[in-house]
Amino acid sequence: MSRFQTALRGVVLAVGALVFLFPFYYMIIGSLQAKPDPTVAGAFPNPANLTGENYVQINDRINLFQGLLNSGIFTGGVLIGTMIFGLLVGYALAQLQWRGRGVTFALALLVQVVPFQLLIIPLYVLIARDYGLADNYLGMILPFFINSTAVIIFRQYFLQVPKELFEAARIDGASELRLLWKIAIPLVRPAIITVVLLTFIGPWNEFLWPFLITKDASLQPLAVSLANYISNVAATASNPFGATLAGAAVLAAPVVVLFIVFQRYFISTDIGSGVKG
Amino acid sequence: MTDVIAAPEANVPPAGSPPRASGTGSGPSKRRKRRLLGKNPLGLLFSAPYLVFVIAVFAVPLVYSVYIAFHDYFFSAPGAVVDRPFVGLDNFVTALTDPAVIRSFGNVGIFLLINVPLTVVLSIGLATALNRVVHFRTFLRVSYYVPYVTASVAVVGVWLFLFNGSGLVNQILGPLAPDPSWLVNSTWAMPTIAIFVTWKQLGFYILLYLAALQAVPKELYESASTDGAGAMRSFFSVTVPGVRPATVLVLLVSTVTGANLFTEPYLLTGGGGPDGASASPVLIMYQRGLQQGQPDVAAAIGIILVVLVLIIALLQNRFAGERD
Numbered sequence: 039m040s041r042f043q044t045a046l047r048g049v050v051l052a053v054g055a056l057v058f059l060f061p062f063y064y065m066i067i068g069s070l071q072a073k074p075d076p077t078v079a080g081a082f083p084n085p086a087n088l089t090g091e092n093y094v095q096i097n098d099r100i101n102l103f104q105g106l107l108n109s110g111i112f113t114g115g116v117l118i119g120t121m122i123f124g125l126l127v128g129y130a131l132a133q134l135q136w137r138g139r140g141v142t143f144a145l146a147l148l149v150q151v152v153p154f155q156l157l158i159i160p161l162y163v164l165i166a167r168d169y170g171l172a173d174n175y176l177g178m179i180l181p182f183f184i185n186s187t188a189v190i191i192f193r194q195y196f197l198q199v200p201k202e203l204f205e206a207a208r209i210d211g212a213s214e215l216r217l218l219w220k221i222a223i224p225l226v227r228p229a230i231i232t233v234v235l236l237t238f239i240g241p242w243n244e245f246l247w248p249f250l251i252t253k254d255a256s257l258q259p260l261a262v263s264l265a266n267y268i269s270n271v272a273a274t275a276s277n278p279f280g281a282t283l284a285g286a287a288v289l290a291a292p293v294v295v296l297f298i299v300f301q302r303y304f305i306s307t308d309i310g311s312g313v314k315g
Numbered sequence: 316m317t318d319v320i321a322a323p324e325a326n327v328p329p330a331g332s333p334p335r336a337s338g339t340g341s342g343p344s345k346r347r348k349r350r351l352l353g354k355n356p357l358g359l360l361f362s363a364p365y366l367v368f369v370i371a372v373f374a375v376p377l378v379y380s381v382y383i384a385f386h387d388y389f390f391s392a393p394g395a396v397v398d399r400p401f402v403g404l405d406n407f408v409t410a411l412t413d414p415a416v417i418r419s420f421g422n423v424g425i426f427l428l429i430n431v432p433l434t435v436v437l438s439i440g441l442a443t444a445l446n447r448v449v450h451f452r453t454f455l456r457v458s459y460y461v462p463y464v465t466a467s468v469a470v471v472g473v474w475l476f477l478f479n480g481s482g483l484v485n486q487i488l489g490p491l492a493p494d495p496s497w498l499v500n501s502t503w504a505m506p507t508i509a510i511f512v513t514w515k516q517l518g519f520y521i522l523l524y525l526a527a528l529q530a531v532p533k534e535l536y537e538s539a540s541t542d543g544a545g546a547m548r549s550f551f552s553v554t555v556p557g558v559r560p561a562t563v564l565v566l567l568v569s570t571v572t573g574a575n576l577f578t579e580p581y582l583l584t585g586g587g588g589p590d591g592a593s594a595s596p597v598l599i600m601y602q603r604g605l606q607q608g609q610p611d612v613a614a615a616i617g618i619i620l621v622v623l624v625l626i627i628a629l630l631q632n633r634f635a636g637e638r639d
Contacts (some may be wrong), residue, residue, distance in 0.1 A: 040546075043546050047444045047447065048448075049447065050440075050441070050444055051344065051441070051444050051445060051448060051451075051455055054441055054455070054459065055454070055455055055458040055612065057514070058458050058459050058461060058462055058514070058517075058518070059461065061462070061470060061473040061474070061477065062462075062465075062473075064473055064476070064477065064483070065469070065470075065472070065473045068473070068476055074476070075506045076479070076481050076482045076483050076486060077483075077486050078483065078486055078487065080483070081483060097475065107392070121363050123364040123368070124365070126361040126364070126365070127362045127364075127365040129361065130355075130357070130358035130361040130362045131358075131362070132356060134353075134354075134355035134358030134361070135353050135354040135358065136352060136355050136356055136357070136359045136362075137351065137352035137353040137356065138353075138359060138362070138366075139351050139353070139358060139362075142362050142365070142366060145369050146365075146369075147364075147408075148603060149373050151567070151571060152373055152377070153571055153574060153575055153620070153621055153624060154575055155574065155575050155577075155596070155600065155617055155619065155620060155621075156377065156380055156617040156620070156621045157373070157376045157377065157380065158597075158600065158601075158604075158617075159378050159380060159600065159604050159605075159610050159613050159614045159617060160375075160376035160377075160379035160380040160383060160614070161372070161384060162604075162605065162610075163379070163383070163390075163610060164375070164379065166378060167340030167390065173357075179376065180371075180372065181372050183368055183372070184365050184368045186362070186369075189365065195637055196525045214355070214357050218464050224486045228343065233566060239464050242466065243464075243466035243468075243470050244576065245466070245467060245577075245578045246577050246597075250601075253394075261468045261469075262468075263467050263581055264468050264469070264472075265468045265471075265578075265581075268468070268471070268472065268475070268582055269581070269582060269585065269586070271453065279472075279475075279476045281471065282472040282475070282476075283472050283476065285469075286468070286469035286470070286471075286472035287469075287471070289466050289468065289469040290466065290469040290470070293464050293465055293466070294461060294464070294465060297457070297460070297461070297464050298457060301453060301456070301457050302453075304460070304522075305522075306408070
């Protein structure tokens, strides 16, 4: 490869990084402006125009702490379901021979391509009307309770554990649950972090479902209350952009930090195998 | 879709692997149980919660949605016994004779025509470049997927600020800026949403292509370069065919994601504006089904949408899929 091509590649990659990161930089700058400054100069911090007031203002409109707490409960519920039941299925699919294994695996793949839009009306009718779980954390969590991509990733990792390891322990009389807890889980610890990351962004960022199922503002995850703020009350605030961006920064921060800290667990091969099976 | 589901099964021993030496009780009833449930019936027990979940959240609603679409379905008080007669294709006729519904399908068509090719070209290009780079690799990879992992609702806020009438984008463009501005311009609203979604999702597809690139044999590049192929030539004759399974997957996932479009038109263009120019079918489903109390028509729209997505996916698979 010529020198010119290497340089060109560097420029393309750098421009790409700038395009992806700039809106995040602008989110922070904008959230700190006392008066919104959309000019080119406004993209650089101006000490005379800096303020933390927008964060106070958005917190007056939507209770940020309550929103974060609701997002946390929603996400935590999904994580618990996926960690417990996803691990069990992943293990059963990879290491145990039982009738229905092939069908279960096929279902886990199929579920990932079922478009959610087909399900929203019947799910709303079932969960909100028939089960009476509107304005309820359970109703929020239920459709996401076990992440199928996580099931596939767990299976993939458990397949790499040599079967002999389990055979030996079984001969020693260990129960399957004990095998799973003492041998299998410690061996696939990296998979657990990958799955936590991947599962986390689903409910934390989800808007449509919790938006449909929660009308009570005190139960809404932050994504929903911020969206309601954007579409309803933004016009009445003195600096709607500043307040909106402050809320956006609070919503984005936990995920961005999590993915920077654990970036090495979010790598191409795991994600690829998760979607492809 | 066969290559999507192709799973590496290399580590699974053949079904008839030798029975365990510790098989203690081998009475006839035990043997019958084994024949019925397999060697480790515990597997079924471990999977039972997941199977119940899939049935409750996917299978039942899927069937229910077909039921709703073919009946005169309306919301009623809980516990009330109401008559919901079978109405055949009435709901589909209502949906398809509604100009707003037709317009929303056209809108999502424009969206897919911009979003899907752009996604494939940019993600394959950036993944190839990223795969060869030595310095700043981690930094670049992370910066590419940050938009993907962030909530749409959060980044929508920034885009509203960037693309509004006096926003930074128009300040830079000066006299070239469209009037009315991007998101309130009936020509530009949908393309702007398509660009937004491409930007937001690209990192995920780059990761998929990065995984696929690891599977392309290095020898192919070597022999291409001994044959005198330049970087461009080896990209088109080694990389592109080498990652074809990933391309099929990216086409499928980006089409399904695009058909699911809701949050962006709801927030970026204030509910599909201006005047329905950026309304998506899911947005119309929400309005008809839950706001106007016609869940039957909404379910019919959903079924039409899914059938269209299936047709597109089959066509994609036929033209981009493995040829052998």
